Amino acid sequence: MIDDEVASRDLAVLAVPLVGSLEETGDRWLPFRLVDPAGEPVEAVSSYFRDLQAAGRSETTLRSYGMDLLRWFRFLWSVDVPWKQATRVEARDFCRWMLVAGKPSRPHWRHPDGAGSSPFVGRAYAPSVRAHCETVLRGFYGFHLDAGSGPLVNPFPLDRSRRGGRAHAHHNPMERHRNERTGLYRPVVPTRIPRSVPDEEFNEIFARLPSHRDRALVSFYVSTGARASELLSVTQAGVDPGRRLITVVRKGSRAEQELPASTDAFVWLRLYQAEIDESVPRERRQPLWWTMRRPFRPLTYHAVHRMFERAADAAGSMATLHALRHTAAYRMAEDPELPLTDVQFVLGHALLTTTQIYLTPRKEDVIRRVLAHHADQTRRAAQRASAPPAPGYRAETLAVLFGGAAR
The missing domain is CATH 1.20.5 (Single alpha-helices involved in coiled-coils or other helix-helix interfaces)
Known part of the structure; x- marks a missing residue:
């Protein structure tokens, strides 16, 4: 039986305060921790993070999972339900809240009074975000269900029609296989064509890059197809201009891989290296990319993202930093002399079907x-x-x- 008061919860008047936070600890054994409104760490999340770390998940994965868990715990705190007592009703209302209420208003550090609020406030979370959140929460409760430290029933169950029977029992052999373990509240994520940057638009953005470092970065992004974080992982020893190769650390496997790059990228890199301040460390294991201002620090993802965002805004473009990876993939896939399996290897895709999306016309x-x-x-x-x-x-x-x- 469902409590009438809970079943009639009015989500239209529900306010979910932005309390609690996901903190970076600097501890290699627990890189992130979720803290409640009182500033106390949520041990249930910390133990889940330890389990993920034991399974080989990266720190970026822990952060991504932590943001989904923070969103869920904020909802539970607002409805005054302990996480151990959450039921399918709370899971259902949470998914409805993400869909209808949309993104909350967050104060920007440059505009504490809210004058610079984001235009995306109130817009529904993207289906991919809601699907990822549902998967994370189902795994979180599945972990505590197996450990005996959570509720007896997972609030985020699998779809009723897919819980039993043989997998792919009624599968049409002419269609691709679909995931049989779909969550009950998991939304359908539409297939999207990757957003690449047309050549004219790319040239406009490139012309507005302010430094040789930025031109080298963008040239490597658009010629190697590396992810933003992967290119920033290159060390000074990981550059081989003679063979036109750079060595990156792959995002998922954390394995090192050599990627071929264009000649222009190495020319811009040499110009950047010629203007680096002498106080910047020049050792083989030191990062390749550094900030331009003192105190010199290794370049971060957010700094590169903001750099490209400023150049795109100046060019009147809506292109994103990740679009450069799609642009490189499309350029390689359109070359009839380059096998698609080679493109798969360079992009680091586990499946060839993932690379095939770049055969879709732009x-x-x-x-x-x-x-x-x-x-x-x-x-x-x-x-x-x-x-x-x-x-x-x-x-x-x-x-x-x-x-x-x-x-």
Whole structure:
């Protein structure tokens, strides 16, 4: 039986304060911890993080999972329900709240009074964000269910129609396999075409980059297809201009991999290295990318993201830093001399089906070809209309029948 008071919870008037936080500890054994409104760490989340670390998950994964858990715990704190007593009702209301209430207003450090609020406030969370959050919370409660430290029933169950029976029992062999272990409240994530940057737009952004360091970074991004964090992992010993290779640390496996890059990227890199201050450490194991201002520090993802964002804004573009990876992938996939398996290796995809999405035509290319098709059709129609009449027909008679001046 569901309590009538709980079942009739009015989410329209529910306020979810931005209390608690996910803190970076600096401790290698527990890089992040979730703290409650009183500033006390939530041990249930810490133990889950330790389990994830034992499974080989990276620190970025722990942070990503922690943000989803923080969102869930804030909801539970607002409805005054302990995490151990959460039921399917709370899970259902939480998923509805993410869908309807949308993103909360967060004060920006430059505008504490809220004058610079984000235009995305109140907009529903993206299906990919809601799906990721549902998966994380189902895993969190599954961990505590196995350990006997949580509720007896997972608040985020699997879909009723997919809990039993043989996997893929009714699968159409002409269609791709789908995940049989889909959560009950997991939204359908639409398939999106990767957003790449057209050549003209890329040239406009590149022309507005302020330094040789930024030009080298962007050149490596668009020629290697490396993720933002992967390119920042390059050390000074990981650059081989003679072979035109750089060595990055892969995001998921943490394995080192050599990636080929364009000649232009190494030219910009050499110009950047020539202007580096002498106080910047020059050792083989030191990072390759550094800040331009004192005190010199290794370049971070957020700094590079903001750098590219400023250049894109100056060029009037909505392109993102991650779009450079898609741009590199499209450029390589369009080369008939480059096998798709080579593109898969360079991008670090585990499955070839993931790389195949870059065979999907880009929107701007489709529009250009269709417009050219329409222009060609118009040109052909004009040629047919201007063709002289066939022998044996009188021009003045055709002019009376079809209109127009006699030919």
